[in-house]
Amino acid sequence: MVRLERSLWQAPWMQTAAGLVSLMAFLPVGFIVWVAWQTGWEVSASLIFRPRVGELLWNTVLLLFFAVPASMVLAVALAWLTERSDLPCARIWAWLCVAPLAVPAFVHSYAWVTLIPGFEGPFAGVLISVLAYFPFLYLPVAAMLRRLDPALEDAAASLGFSSRRIFLRVVLPQLRLALCGGALLVGLHLLAEYGLYVFVRYDTFTTAIVDQFQSTFNGPAATMLAGVLVACCLGLLAIEAAARGNGRYSRVGSGAPRNATRVRLGRLTIPCLLLMALTAILSLGVPLLTIGRWLLIGGSAIWHIHAIGLALAQTIVLAVLGGLLTTMMAIPMGWLSNRAPGKLQRALEGTNYIVGSLPGVVVALALVTITVRVALPLYQTMTTILLAYALMFLPRALVSLRASIAQAPVELEHAAASLGRSPARALWATTIRLAAPGAAAGMAMSSLGIMNELPATQMLAPNGTRTLAMGFWALSGELDYAAAAPYALVMVLISLPFTWLLHAQSKRMAGR
Amino acid sequence: MSFLELKNVKRRYGAVAALDGIDLEVTAGSRTAIVGPSGCGKTTLLRLIAGFEAPDEGVVAMDGWALADGKASVPAYRRGIGVVMQDGALFPHLTVAENIGFGLSRKDPGRGNVIINLAHTIGLDNEILSRRPHQLSGGQQQRVALARAMAMKPKLMLLDEPFSALDTGLRGTMRKAVEQLLEAARITTILVTHDQAEALSFADQVAVMRNGKFLQVGKPRDLYMKPTDRMVAQFLGDTIVFSASIADGFAQTPLGRLPVDVAGTRENVRLMLRPEQVTLQPALQGNSPETASGKILGMISDVEFAGATSTVAVKLLNYQNASGCEAPLVLKGPGIEARSIGDLVQILVRGTAHVFE
Secondary structure (H helix, E strand, O other), X not given: OOOOEEOOOOOOHHHHHHXXXXXXXXXXXXXXXXXXXXXXXXXXXXXXXXXXXXXXXXXXXXXXXXHHHHHHHHHHHHHHHHHHEOOOOHHHHHHHHHHHHHOOHHHHHXXXXXXXXXXXXXXXXXXXXXXXXXXXXXXXHHHHHHHOOHHHHHHHHHOOOOHHHHHHHHHHHHOHHHHHHHHHXXXXXXXXXXXXXXXXXXXXXXXXXHHHHHHHOOOHHHHHHHHHHHHHHHHHHHHHHHHHOOOOOOOOOOOOOOOOOOEOOHHHHHHHHHHHHHHHHHHHHHHHHHHXXXXXXXXXXXXXXXXXHHHHHHHHHHHXXXXXXXXXXXXHHHHHHHHOOOHHHHHHHHHHHHHHOOOHHHHHHHXXXXXXXXXXXXXXXXXXXXXXXXXHHHHHHHHHHXXXXXXXOHHHHHXXXXXXXXXXXXXXXXXXXXXXXXXXXXXXXXXXXXXXXXXXXXXXXXXXXXXXXXXXXXXXXXXXXXXXXHXXXXXXXXXXHHHHHHHHHHHHHHHO | OEEEEEEEEEXXXXXXXXXXXXXXXXXXXOEEEEEOOOOOOHHHHHHXXXXXXXXXXXXXXXXXXXXXXXXXXXXXXXXXXXXXXXXXXXXXXXXXXXXXXXXXXXXXXXXXXXXXXXXXXXXXXXXXXXXXXXXXXXXXXXXXXXXXXXXXXXXXXXEEOOOOOOOHHHHHHHHHHHHHHHHHOOOEEEXXXXXXXXXXXXXXXXXXXXXXXXXXXXXXXXXXXXXXXXXXHHHHOOOXXXXXXXXXXXXEEOOEEXXXXXXXXXXXXXXXXXXXXXXXXXXXXXXXXXXOOOOOEEEEEEEEEEOOEEEEEEXXXXXXXXXXXXXXXXXXXXXXXXXXXXXXXXXXXXXOEEEOO
């Protein structure tokens, strides 16, 4: 019979959950402040202001200063060629521009170092960084180029602009958001990267923190280095926010844009193809060639099927569970930012964003110290490592989830309710159904990150855990490069489908 | 006896009172339109009736059952009230047939037939049933949304500006079609709109809303011809307003001695005419204002031709008293009446003038 009941919708469940997630996300930063305060100002200062830190800072700045702009130039050139020129086989080249993401950065570096012994130092660091990370810039720039309204370029041409000036004055400014976002992503990855720089013997804060941790466990020295690293990340965020500006770049007016016309390359076709081929050879050819060569040298002796199978199984379990947890933790935030946007939601999202940009090694260091000092039973357990993954990869899951919840306006839930579905069933039939693909994509992205994660896994995983990345690392650390090759191959093979997914997703986002 | 009843319904959002004491009675099988400018609270009212939100205070009752009493409220999914939203809100992941059948039980063997019959009723072909919402035109989407809501056999249907997203030409046709469908199915209907012409032509009962309150509720003709205040009068159409004194059912106005709709003698009241009550007739150029005693003459001071209609401004000639009618009269007439600036016209008034209480 008809019964009056108080609406459950008003209860702030989602707000509470999102608040809790954000509080957890604050653990790493809170931990650094806490250690600094406990250590006392003088000791902290002496640990921060010393020549070693200056050296690391110089290395970091040098790396960012060369690798990020180089990646930007390369990405814009490749994206323009694949999206806006009549380059032959553009679709294949586009895929080859994304594929390097399937090769973990430390595998890139392993390939170069074992191919050219003695390939070390700043130049090697910058080159491999660019090759491993430029797809993070290529993806958003290519998506943006595809989405640009050619009517704007026509308008500029009718105002007497040459094609070169149109590119500089009309196209490039519209790429600003994509370039800023991509450059930030690359910059943060460079700060967080560990394995790549160990191979080429280039010290950064992350490698120094891991060294420090391995020699003195969790002394304040490591924590203070982490503090400087966090400051670098915040600096990057601030630079990006300033560079992004607050201009409006969306299309004015209605109607679907026409498809852009492609520019004829003419005599430049051959040089452009050479640039494409060179990039593909350096970023894909070298790793694949090296892995192949080591596999040949090793022969069947290096295929320890049992060990590799175990590592694969462990990796998959960690990746799936971690991806699931990450996505679940992202749901309250994703829901809030669509259904109840406001000051609270913006503040929470801001914290998650900042914390998500912290390197894994900082998160790991924080969780090691906290579990050892406060909750010892949790030290080196599944709970802790999964929590660390969730904190690190929350923004990845959130981005996909938010976009897909936006595809499901609340009116649909209301329509379902007016057609007799109870709130839970209405939610299931509309919002969840519509958001599921996005949530799955977010989960896949988090899982991919977890699979190739190295420093945090090493510091936090339960005893006896040996993921593919850890196995690879241990073997190559013993200079048994041939035995490491199967691990590298398996990692590349599992990562490939995810990379394909990422490529398809960026295309679809720009598609309509 | 009323089918739907709202008593002193209030709803606040922070400091803003979206609904500030709404009373409404709707008889079974009737059509009610709630009309008001955007932001007046009409959509909030609809959402309260549908059950998407609960009121802060007040009672909503349907068929003798309380749907909401203060914050306690029957949730939307148990109300059995059909809703058609502004943009249709079709489920993008389902086909047209699945959208229409969304509210029907999957176990019902007659489900397929019901869907086909509904599609026919709303004038859609079978082949459209397997399409997805994004492949339909705006008008088709609204028809599907209506069919989806009708599949539930609701006793009450709520329409939230369902025609506003459509082209002008399509809007009228759709409105008529929906009206006939709901009439045939004997479904009580409430339409929310900001378009007064739509409200007046669609409904048996119109409620004019502003700042969370009903200014006036009544039959369309009464509301249009006998509005209680100027706000209602002006919202529903153009007005000619002047002040005058009335005696014995007549008022002395700039447009002559006019019958009014109240008896008695009163000083200085506000009178309203609708411009379409005023007609113009050509007056001979030779007639000077003095010789045409008894006739009200005017001179065309501006003409704006717009095809079917033409708008003219008329300056009154033989009425010098500035009692609220100094500005020229602005009248719409058929476009075929070619008038030019400077023409002399005689002004005739049909019907009675309305006195604001």
